[in-house]
Amino acid sequence: MALKRRSTIPETKTNNDNVEYTNLEAGEHEGRLVYVADLGLQEREYMGESKPPAQQLSLGIEIIGQTVSIDSKEVPRILWTKPFNVFYTLTEKGNEMKYFSVFDASAQEGSVADWDSVLGLPCNVVIKHTKGKGENSNRVYDNISNLTPIPAKYQEGVGAALTTDMAVGDADDENNAATKALFGLAKFVFDKRINENKPKLSVVKESVSDEDDDFEDDIPF
Secondary structure, three states, rough: OOOOOOOOOOOOEHHHHHHHOOOOOOOOEEEEEEEEEEEEEEEEEOOEEEEEEEEEEEEEEEEEEEEEEEEEEEEEEEEEEOEEEOOOOOOOOOOHHHHHHOOOOOOOOOOOOHHHOOOOOOEEEEEEEEOOOOHHOEEEEEEEEEEOOOOHHHHHHOOOOOOOEEOOOOOOOOHHHHHHHHHHHHHEEEEEEOOOOOOOOOOOOOOOOOOOOOOOOOOOO
């Protein structure tokens, strides 16, 4: 299912006791893109001024060879990128261009990213450790700090993904596999999306460079 564009006017445990994991080593790991979550339209503000809402995405990456125990069942280890703004087409300085180019080196400014076409493709995942805060200060979390391409001639050597329900998200479909897989920061942002039951904003097929939003650290497992 193609991504529904919502562009508007241009411009060792987690918190869940039933989830157990071992921290990954900081640095590079092999992964595959298994989910592209649609986080809906998000309010924006820059230097105290309101900006037109922007759609945001988050990428779900399966870490090859790693699992997590949920209710004593071993499932693939998936981490989410920080949410990023997307507009109708790719822009040179936009974060969608940065991420899509990891999987499609031929991506060009002005084109519409076809996320369905790159589901399942491999990438290098750069992991950093983040110390928890407050009541979670004794915890260490694994976060994605960057995704980088794997040269085509080496991609066949990357292990297969265990995830069988790979999907591009739809914020309007509560049964979408990518939406159901959300957790941590990506889920928090999804939950605060603009209520689209209100009068909808008109869709404009234009694009604009998006700023890097400063999000809190994720809480992945």
